Amino acid sequence: MERRSFLLKASAVAATGALAACGKEDKPAAPAASASAPAAPAVVGSNPAVEWRLASSFPKSLDTIYGGAELLSQRVKELTDGKFNIKVFAAGEIVPGLQVLDAVQNQTVQIGHTAGYYYFGKNPTLCFDTTIPFGLTARQQNAWMMQGNGMKLMREFFKEYNVVNFMGGNTCAQMGGWFRKEIKTVADLQGLKYRVAGFAGVVLARLGVVPQQIAGGDIYPALEKGTIDAAEWVGPYDDEKLGFYKVAPYYYYPGWWEGSAQLSFYASQPEFDKLPPLYKRALETATIEAHTNMMAKYDTVNPQALARLLENGVKLRPFSKEIMEACFKATQEAYADESAKNPSFKKIFEDWRVFRNNEAAWFNVAEQSFSQFSFTRKL
Numbered sequence: 420m421e422r423r424s425f426l427l428k429a430s431a432v433a434a435t436g437a438l439a440a441c442g443k444e445d446k447p448a449a450p451a452a453s454a455s456a457p458a459a460p461a462v463v464g465s466n467p468a469v470e471w472r473l474a475s476s477f478p479k480s481l482d483t484i485y486g487g488a489e490l491l492s493q494r495v496k497e498l499t500d501g502k503f504n505i506k507v508f509a510a511g512e513i514v515p516g517l518q519v520l521d522a523v524q525n526q527t528v529q530i531g532h533t534a535g536y537y538y539f540g541k542n543p544t545l546c547f548d549t550t551i552p553f554g555l556t557a558r559q560q561n562a563w564m565m566q567g568n569g570m571k572l573m574r575e576f577f578k579e580y581n582v583v584n585f586m587g588g589n590t591c592a593q594m595g596g597w598f599r600k601e602i603k604t605v606a607d608l609q610g611l612k613y614r615v616a617g618f619a620g621v622v623l624a625r626l627g628v629v630p631q632q633i634a635g636g637d638i639y640p641a642l643e644k645g646t647i648d649a650a651e652w653v654g655p656y657d658d659e660k661l662g663f664y665k666v667a668p669y670y671y672y673p674g675w676w677e678g679s680a681q682l683s684f685y686a687s688q689p690e691f692d693k694l695p696p697l698y699k700r701a702l703e704t705a706t707i708e709a710h711t712n713m714m715a716k717y718d719t720v721n722p723q724a725l726a727r728l729l730e731n732g733v734k735l736r737p738f739s740k741e742i743m744e745a746c747f748k749a750t751q752e753a754y755a756d757e758s759a760k761n762p763s764f765k766k767i768f769e770d771w772r773v774f775r776n777n778e779a780a781w782f783n784v785a786e787q788s789f790s791q792f793s794f795t796r797k798l
Contacts, residue, residue, distance in 0.1 A: 464500070466695045471505045473684075474523070476516040476533035478636040479509045481657050483716050487588040487682065487709045488532040494705035495698075503698045505530065516634035520685060524580055529690040532587055534682050536617030537632070543618060544763040547771060548573050548584060550680045551618045552750045554771075557589040557679035557714055559778045564681070568770050576763060581688045585706040588682040588713030591721075593674035594658065595738055596651030597642065597667035602738070605745045614638055614650035618753065619676030625749040635661070642666050653680070655724035656717065664733050671736050675746055682713070 473492065477485045485507075492505040508528075510516030519531035520538050535548030547569070555563060563569035564586060577584045596615070602608065609627035620630030631647050635657075641647045643666045650667070651674060652658050664670070684706050691699065729735060738746075758765040 464502075466499070466502055466697055469503045469694065469698060471503075471529040471690070472513065473505050473507045473530045473532060474510075474513045474519045474528045475507060475531070476510050476519045476537060476634065478511075478516075480660055481635065483656060483713060483720065484588065484590075484653070484682065485509060486716075487713045488684075490709045490712060491532075491587075491684065491702075491705045494708055495701050498701040498704065499698060503694075503701060507532075510634060510636055516636065517632065520580065520582070523582055523685045523687050526687050526690065528687075530684055530686045532682065532684055534616070534680065535584075536680075539617050539620070539632075542763065543621075543757055543761065544576060544767060546617045547767050548577075548681065548683055549617060550677050551754075551771075552622055552676040553747060554678050555775055555778065556782075557591045557681075559775070559782070560589065560679050560681050561586075562778070563771065563774050567774050569774075572767050572770060576767065577685075578688070580685075583686045583688050583691045585684040585686070585703060586681060586710045587684040587706055588710050589717075590653045590677070590680045590682075591714055591717050592654075593677035593680055594651065594654050595671035595674045596649055597658065597663040598649040598669040598671060599642075599645075599667045600648075601669055601736065602649075602671065602742070604739065605742055608742070611649060612647045614641065614647050614652075615676070616651075617676065621753050621757075622676065622746060622749045625753065626745055639663065639666070651677075654717065654721050655728055656720040659724045659728055664728055664731060668732070669734050669736055670728065671738055673738070675738070675743065684709075 473488055475485055475488050479485050488507045492507050495503050495505055510519075513528060514522045516533075517537050519528075519533040520535075520541075522528045523531045535545040536550065538545045550560070554560075560569075564573075570584075570586075573584055596613070600607075602611075605626055608623070610629065611627070612629045612631055613623060614631045614633045615623060615628075616632060620628075620632070623630055631641070633641055633647070633650070635652060638647075638650045638652060639661050642650050642663060650663060652661060652663070658664070658670075686702070691702075694702070754768060758768055
């Protein structure tokens with residue numbers, strides 16, 4: 420823990436130095452401080468105090484997801500010597516969890532932390548900023564966004580919403596969710612009321628499922644009361660915190676609609692444009708740290724949580740091959756239908772599809788062959 424703390428502090432110090440150097444290109448250096456007074460950072464000190472509000476889609480109890488916004492706030496404050504402050508509000512404190520994008524658009528808040536696929540109803544193209552079924556792993560999503568055309572394409576798209584998007588974490592591969600009864604065949608999906616987000620709902624509806632879009636904090640009571648029959652959220656760590664295993668004993672995998680799930684920070688374009696160059700760079704730097712830290716934490720805490728759930732009697736089940744094949748077929752059909760009627764979806768899907776298939780070819784050679792052998796054995 421001491422080494423990790425040291426590395427984080429060292430990273431922040433190094434980033435501050437780089438930010439200051441960037442700022443000096445924009446403004447002349449301030450006069451030297453007198454010997455009798457402590458010297459203030461010339462670049463940061465010349466910038467105004469800025470106060471932003473951040474609306475999260477997540478409750479405080481989910482420390483990993485909600486914690487991404489808290490880390491962003493902390494790091495931006497440090498990198499600007501306390502001049503740029505972002506106050507974080509949990510889901511429901513300013514707006515409900517599924518209205519964060521709207522709050523940023525209408526400038527109720529300056530920035531939000533949420534998932535693009537929550538707003539599927541606005542335009543399914545938003546799902547590319549999170550994930551779509553049978554898609555990319557967290558590493559592959561990072562590659563598409565950072566080195567492929569992902570960020571470029573999404574930035575162009577988000578101009579329609581007057582929003583600047585930043586990567587804001589990734590849950591990595593998710594679970595298929597919690598079921599009150601066993602699901603063995605496609606026929607068992609008929610009429611199933613299932614809390615599921617994004618494009619997955621369209622796919623599952625083709626197989627008779629009744630998809631439900633429910634914010635994280637509202638899932639447990641819906642499952643407990645029988646308003647829904649099943650629910651997916653993230654994975655063992657967060658699912659354990661929300662207590663789903665107490666009311667739905669069957670835990671299915673994999674979450675084929677979420678080979679990863681990227682979260683995002685959405686900043687109001689007008690508010691972002693007002694920021695000094697130093698603050699813009701500080702914000703972007705902090706989003707990357709929050710993004711990578713979240714992935715590392717999930718990969719650390721999920722194995723431990725799964726072990727605890729199994730000790731508590733959770734019944735772990737894989738989706739049958741019949742169900743997986745039916746879902747893959749329905750996914751292909753859904754993509755074709757959406758591309759035919761939605762030009763923005765088609766434009767991004769074509770780039771994403773080529774990237775995804777190229778990644779699959781490479782990962783099948785190296786990563787997958789390694790994993791299938793190595794991780795079926797214990798050291």
